[in-house]
Amino acid sequence: MNKITKTSAQKEAQRKKTLRLMKKNWLLYAFIAPAFLYLILFHYVPIYGVQIAFRNYTFAKGITGSPWVGLKWFERFFSVPRFWNIVGNTLKISLYDIIVGFPLPIILAVILNQVKNARWKKFAQTITYMPHFITVVVLVSMMQLFFSPGNGIVNTVIQALGGEGGIYFMGREKYFIHMFVWSGIWKNMGWGSIIYLAALSGVDPSLHESAMIDGANQLKRVWYIDLPSIAPTITIMLVLRCGSILGVGYEKAFLMQNDLNIVSSEIISTYVYKQGIISQQYGYSAAIGLFNNVINFTVLLLANKVTQKLKGSTLW
Secondary structure (H helix, E strand, O other), X not given: OHHHHHHHHHHHHHXXXXXXXXXXXXXXXXXXXXXXXXXXXXXXXXXHHHHHHHXXXXXOOHHHHOOEOXXXXXXXXXXXXXXXXXHHHHXXXXXXXXXXHOHHHHHHXXXXXXXXXXXXXXXXXXXXXXXXXXXXXXXXXXXXXHOOOOOOHHHHHHHHOOOOOOXXXXXXXXXXXXXXXXXXXXXXXXXXXXXHHHHHOOOOHHHHHHHHHOOOOHHHHHHHHHHXXXXXXXXXXXXXXXXXXXXXXXXXXXXXXXXXXXXXXXXXXXXXXXXXXXXXXXXXXXXXXXXXXXXXXXXXXXXXXXXXXXXXXXXX
């Protein structure tokens, strides 16, 4: 009985302590309140509408009034002749982006961190960050101009070097995935390096000084000091990236898509857009989106579990 009373007293004391801390730091809670409300309103409240993936939804009947159809829409998606092509294209783009695009911001951050001239470093950072602020529409328009078969810069250079020229890159299936991934890398590499630069700024300078005394060159110091120091950050970012394995955005793929490259450019997100917005098959598109999110969440759990087994940093 005394033990129960003591435990209750401890809980009450802890509760009062927490309330005192919250009252003392009310400004911090006020600061995060907008982000918290945004998360609740736009990420948790809409979960109620997920049930349309199991209903034959119509505007007239509403969510609860629409008839329940169970797994009908999932079965329909799995039986679509293009199912494996759509999922395969999404996986190819995502894996390609992880393998090629994930290490490059780390490499860029390491290179920028080695620059000693402050003015040159700021200039290089500004140049690499700028593409991030180019909208997807403008980016695709630039690609259409640069890779046009007529007077595009790329074909002009190819012809100047004695090549065939006149290649319609945007209409070739085999070029789509490369153009999609590398344009994304060019756009986001500089922006993605910011978090690694921040992590590198926390590396103890005395470690480099000791290594220099022992005769370690710059490459060895990067390999044995910088990279191990930011390894937890790299691990967390990789786990998060794996959590969006099927989360390739539709905007750029849809804008780059045409009748000639449709076999390579049709991915889950563009298919959902066409079925949900254009064809107004809301239940069907919701089912595909739910399938996509379940796969992403499962991969996230697996990736986090693997890093936990390897005794690395984990999300939880």
